[in-house]
Amino acid sequence: MDKPKDRLHRFLLERAGVSGVLVQLEEAWQEVAKRSDYEPAVASLLGQALAATAALSGTIRLSGSLSLHIRSKGDLSLLYTECNDDGRLRGLARWRGGAAEAIDLAELAEPLLAITIDNASTGQRQQGLVPVEHGALAQLIEGYFERSEQLPSRIYLACGGGRAAALILQPLAQGGGIGETDPDGWNRARHLAATLSEEELLQLPAEQVLLRLFHEENVQLTGERGLFFGCQCSRDRVAAVLRNLGRDESEAALQPDGRVEVTCEFCNTRYHFDRVDLEQVLRDLPGTPGSDSTH
Numbered sequence: 001m002d003k004p005k006d007r008l009h010r011f012l013l014e015r016a017g018v019s020g021v022l023v024q025l026e027e028a029w030q031e032v033a034k035r036s037d038y039e040p041a042v043a044s045l046l047g048q049a050l051a052a053t054a055a056l057s058g059t060i061r062l063s064g065s066l067s068l069h070i071r072s073k074g075d076l077s078l079l080y081t082e083c084n085d086d087g088r089l090r091g092l093a094r095w096r097g098g099a100a101e102a103i104d105l106a107e108l109a110e111p112l113l114a115i116t117i118d119n120a121s122t123g124q125r126q127q128g129l130v131p132v133e134h135g136a137l138a139q140l141i142e143g144y145f146e147r148s149e150q151l152p153s154r155i156y157l158a159c160g161g162g163r164a165a166a167l168i169l170q171p172l173a174q175g176g177g178i179g180e181t182d183p184d185g186w187n188r189a190r191h192l193a194a195t196l197s198e199e200e201l202l203q204l205p206a207e208q209v210l211l212r213l214f215h216e217e218n219v220q221l222t223g224e225r226g227l228f229f230g231c232q233c234s235r236d237r238v239a240a241v242l243r244n245l246g247r248d249e250s251e252a253a254l255q256p257d258g259r260v261e262v263t264c265e266f267c268n269t270r271y272h273f274d275r276v277d278l279e280q281v282l283r284d285l286p287g288t289p290g291s292d293s294t295h
C-alpha cells in the first residue's frame with residue numbers, strides 16, 4: 001500500500017532549541033468535509049480544527065484521544081474534532097447561520113472552547129477550558145499552552161484546496177538535552193515560521209516546508225505517523241446512548257415504521273432498532289412509573 005498522504009511529522013530545530021509538529025491532511029480531511037454540505041467558512045474552520053487536533057496529539061505522549069470542542073449560543077452551535085493515538089481522525093460542525101465570509105470565534109454568542117485528553121489506559125479525563133478572547137483558533141490554542149503548560153508556542157493553521165494543515169512550534173525546556181541552547185533561538189524560529197504562506201503550508205511536501213523554513217537550523221525529523229479518517233461508532237455505543245436517553249425518550253423516537261433510526265453524524269452510518277431490539281437495549285432500565293398507560 002502507498003504511504004498515506006495524511007501525515008504527522010515531529011521535528012527538532014537543533015540550533016534553535018525548538019521542537020515542532022507539522023500535520024498535513026488531504027484524504028482524511030476530505031472524508032470529514034464531505035459528510036455534510038458545509039458553508040465554506042465553516043469548512044475552513046473545521047479543517048483547521050482537525051489539523052490542529054492532530055498536531056496537538058503530536059505534542060504529547062497520547063494514549064487514548066485528544067479532542068477540540070467549540071460550542072456557542074450563536075450560529076456555530078457545535079464544532080468537534082478528535083484524534084486517537086492510532087492516528088484516527090473525525091470531526092463535525094453544526095452551523096445554523098447563512099453564508100459567512102469567515103468565522104470570528106470571539107463574535108459568537110457565549111463561545112466555549114475546550115481541549116480534552118481522554119487517557120484510555122487510566123480512564124482519566126483532563127479538560128482545559130480556553131477563554132475565547134480572540135477570533136482566531138490558532139491564537140486561542142497558543143493561549144491554552146501559555147496558561148495550562150506555561151509554554152509559549154506558535155501555531156499556524158490553514159485549510160483550502162481540499163487540504164488542511166497545522167504547524168506547531170515550541171521552545172524546548174531549558175536543559176532539553178541537546179547541548180547549548182541558543183538564547184535567541186525561539187525568536188528566530190518564530191520569525192522564520194512567520195514567512196511561510198498558507199499555500200506553502202498546505203501544498204509543499206512536509207520535508208520541503210521544513211527545509212524552506214529552517215535549513216540553517218539543523219532541522220531533524222524525530223518521528224512521523226500516518227493519519228486517517230475513522231469513526232469509532234458501533235451498534236453497542238449507539239445502544240448505550242439510547243440507554244442513557246432513558247425509556248421515554250427512546251420510545252418517543254420510534255418512527256411510524258416501528259423502528260428507531262440513529263445516524264452517526266461523524267460517518268453517516270445508520271443504525272436501526274426495532275421494538276424488540278429497543279426492548280433488549282432498555283431491558284435493565286426500570287419502566288418509568290405510569291408512563292405505559294398513556295399511549
Ligand SMILES: [Zn+2]
Pocket residue numbers: 231232233234264265266267268269
Ligand atoms: Zn460513526
